[in-house]
Amino acid sequence: xxxxxxxxxxxxxxxxxxxxxxxxxxxxxxxxxxxxxxxxxxxxxxxxxxxxxxxxxxxxxxxxxxxxxxxxxxxxxxxxxxxxxxxxxxxxxxxxxxxxxxxxxxxxxxxxxxxxxxxxxxxxxxxxxxxxxxxxxxxxxxxxxxxxxxxxxxxxxxxxxxxxxxxxxxxxxxx
Numbered sequence: 001x002x003x004x005x006x007x008x009x010x011x012x013x014x015x016x017x018x019x020x021x022x023x024x025x026x027x028x029x030x031x032x033x034x035x036x037x038x039x040x041x042x043x044x045x046x047x048x049x050x051x052x053x054x055x056x057x058x059x060x061x062x063x064x065x066x067x068x069x070x071x072x073x074x075x076x077x078x079x080x081x082x083x084x085x086x087x088x089x090x091x092x093x094x095x096x097x098x099x100x101x102x103x104x105x106x107x108x109x110x111x112x113x114x115x116x117x118x119x120x121x122x123x124x125x126x127x128x129x130x131x132x133x134x135x136x137x138x139x140x141x142x143x144x145x146x147x148x149x150x151x152x153x154x155x156x157x158x159x160x161x162x163x164x165x166x167x168x169x170x171x172x173x174x175x
Contacts, residue, residue, distance in 0.1 A: 081093075
């Protein structure tokens with residue numbers, strides 16, 4: 001509600017136009033700085049993308065996993081029972097994302113592509129049947145990174161180190 005002298009009243013409190021502008025600018029500044037830091041962290045340093053040290057991303061990743069992944073891959077990352085056998089329709093069962101599975105055998109970049117685009121498109125296999133949905137348009141890139149952060153954080157340290165070394169070889173063009 002507008003009141004005289006360019007002030008705004010809300011639930012009995014009166015905020016002057018100057019204070020409101022200052023509050024909005026402060027919020028805008030905080031959001032801009034947060035976005036810039038997230039961008040620098042996630043985009044500028046690919047070596048840090050899937051490192052599990054950032055607690056806020058881990059919390060976000062855990063929440064996203066529960067909402068979008070656990071129904072198929074299991075609440076404890078265990079995958080579907082007998083995951084190495086195919087389904088009657090020719091699709092593959094959801095593999096575990098824990099240390100017993102093969103997720104950590106793939107580079108970060110491929111894990112991101114599989115999550116964003118679905119398995120068939122990510123690996124370029126026309127006609128490949130998969131139950132893995134594409135999360136493009138459902139999850140942002142940052143949300144995909146967060147869930148991958150969380151998954152990796154659940155692996156034993158030795159597996160994370162092996163995965164890091166594998167990523168390093170992949171970036172260096174070594175197989």
